[in-house]
Amino acid sequence: MSTGLANWVVAHAFVDELARCGVRHACVSPGSRSTPLAVALAENRSIKVWIHPDERSGSFFGLGLAKASGVPVALLCTSGTAAANFFPAVIEAAYSHVPLLVLTADRPPELRDNGAPQAIDQSHLYGAHVRWFSEMPVPDGSPGLERYVRVTACRAFAAALGSPAGPVHVNFPFREPLMPDAVDVSDNVLGEGKANGEPFVRTTRARRMPEDALVNRLAAELGPPCRGLIVCGPQDDVRLAEPIARLAQRLRYPVLADGLSPLRTGAHDRSLVIDSHDAFLRDAAWCAAHEPEVVLRFGATPTSKPLVQYLARFPAARHIVVDEGEGWRDASLLAAKMVYADPVAICERLHASLEQRADLPTPWAAEWLAANARAGRAMEETLDGMPELFEGGIFAELCDLLPGGATLFVGNSMPVRDLDTFFGTTNTSIRTLCNRGANGIDGVVSTALGASVECTGPLVVALGDLSFYHDMNGLLAAKLYDLNVTIVLINNDGGGIFSFLPQAEQVEHFEMLYGTPHGLDFSDAIRLYGGEYVRADTVPAFRAAITHGIESPRLTLVEVCTDRERNVRLHREVWAAVSKSLRAGTDVEATP
Ligand SMILES: Cc1ncc(C[n+]2csc(CCOP(=O)(O)OP(=O)(O)O)c2C)c(N)n1
Ligand SMILES: [Mg+2]
Secondary structure, eight states, X not given: OOHHHHHHHHHHHHHHHHHHHTOOEEEEOOOSTTHHHHHHHHHOTXXXXXXXXXXXXXXXXXXXXXHHHOSOEEEEEOSTHHHHTTHHHHHHHHHHTOOEEEEEEEOOGGGSSSSOTTOOOOTTTTGGGXXXXXXXXXXXXXXXXXXXXXXXXXHHHHHHTSSSOOEEEEEEEOOSSOSOSOOOGGGOOSOOSOTTXXXXXXXXXXXXXXXXXXXXXXHHHHSSSOOEEEEXXXXXXXXXXXXXXXXXXXXXXXXXXXXXXXXXXXXXXXXTEEOOHHHHTTOHHHHHTOOOSEEEEESSOOSOHHHHHHHHTOXXXXXXXXXXXXXXXXXXXXXXXXXXXXXXXXXXXXXXXXXXXXXXXXXXXXXXXXXXXXXXXXXXXXXXXXXXXXXXXXXXXXXXXXXXXXXXXEOTTHHHHHHHXXXXXXXXXXXXXXXXXSOOSSSHHHHHHHHHHHOSSOEEEEEEHHHHHHXXXXXXXXXXXXXXXXXXXEEOSSOGGGGGSTHHHHOTTHIIIIIOOOOOOHHHHHHHTTOEEEEOOSHHHHHHHHHHHHHSXXXXXXXXXXXXXXXXXXXXXXXXXXXXXXXXXXXXXXXX
16 A cells, blocks of 8 residues: 555544544634645545644634533644644633544654654643643555554544543654545445444443432531531533522522532522622631531532632531542542532432421521522622622623623633622523633633534633734634634723733832733724624623624624723722621521
């Protein structure tokens, strides 16, 4: 078999298996060495190819597709620094448990480490950030190779969907000529795929069901009347809302629901859901008077620092962390128990084995709900009294404005924090997403655009100006593929988050080192990519702009210009009003 044909066989067999396993999308960046795989992906009828000249944006776009769907997405690039440009998205996928199949083309061994062009050391390039690395052999047409390729593709797919899910790296050396002159398919060059269209190896993974003994032990710890809390951090699995809400109701535990958890929005029972904790847990006196005995945790570390600090005050409480992915998500070192089991199953089994508590309403739950109601009202009133559109108010508005089925993708820095503080709860089912694995301000535009492809409803992305600037290249995908998202650009001309830090007072060169103003006119950027620009400085203008953006078939950028220092003052005004509201009388306004 010629070298070109051997390359063709390896690439087509690998891609054929990915498609049989269920891969539907591939983000391909141009290059020569990757030709066999690029052609195989383009020729596969089950896989849609998305072309991204910039690998960094392309890999984040793939991350967004996989994040929104839960199905592994393939990335492909040529050899050299192209592969290194995938690194930020690979890291984010590793920490946020998103399945990615990272395929990098490489030079054969005789063209490595000896001055050959565009050759870097790609072996284990992403280090411990991938769930599995495999170095493919140089295709040489040897018997048995196709079988190995097919098994490896299935194994890579399975590893990406492991527990927890994450990125997998397969490095493909190809020798020239990269392509055969012609492929005579009648020669049966691809011989080994299963005739029934099944993958070569189908991996099945059972739900990690908790044993009876574990459920009974947990029920004994959680069941007796006590000051218990459920904390649900960032969690992309929307299936969890209903079972957690039902368990909370049975235990009468308040649920401290992160803005990135599925508990805040939707038709499930939200009567025990706490959404203003980020504001009222800043009040030290309130925290001191509300010591929990048991904390049952789901999802990643909460976005809210006040919540994390509140929990850390009480290390004597029994902290039970449920983590289906066998991780160790306990940065405050509080966990007394790590429960490695399917969280839906844990909730359902506990619900079934616990008696409805008869001694209720408890003052504990009532106090949390009352504080939540007071804080919520104080925030609303303070926002209503503001003459302008405040950064936090953007998220309160989006909670009211977004229709059912919409997705709100938020950037890191202040947007994710303001979402957590101000978004509230709603009966409308709105999905909230963020790159919260490594908290980067990179790749936000691309991840959101990728996610929009897998979302049925409209997608709105709200992000800061530096985050937008960081990934402006990502906008090309919106132009090339007519992706209709609405971007809310919160432009405070720099890094607004830093103005909340002690460095704002302590560091002489604060504005140069942290503020980093740029003075860019972003209306030009959005026009470059064929989008529409709308500026919104007031609440009514913002409402109209969002409604327009959602209805319009085009990419829309809604820019809200704010001032960093004033933004800090307004946040502090809100928090002061919340603290004051907690002390205004002792009546219980919401009973469980
Ligand atoms: C890739 C990356 N670089 C740097 C940082 C550090 N960082 C965190 S927030 C921030 C400023 C972000 O500014 P912007 O997106 O405008 O949001 P704002 O703070 O104004 O809300 C920076 C530089 C980071 N998280 N990720
Ligand atoms: Mg900013």
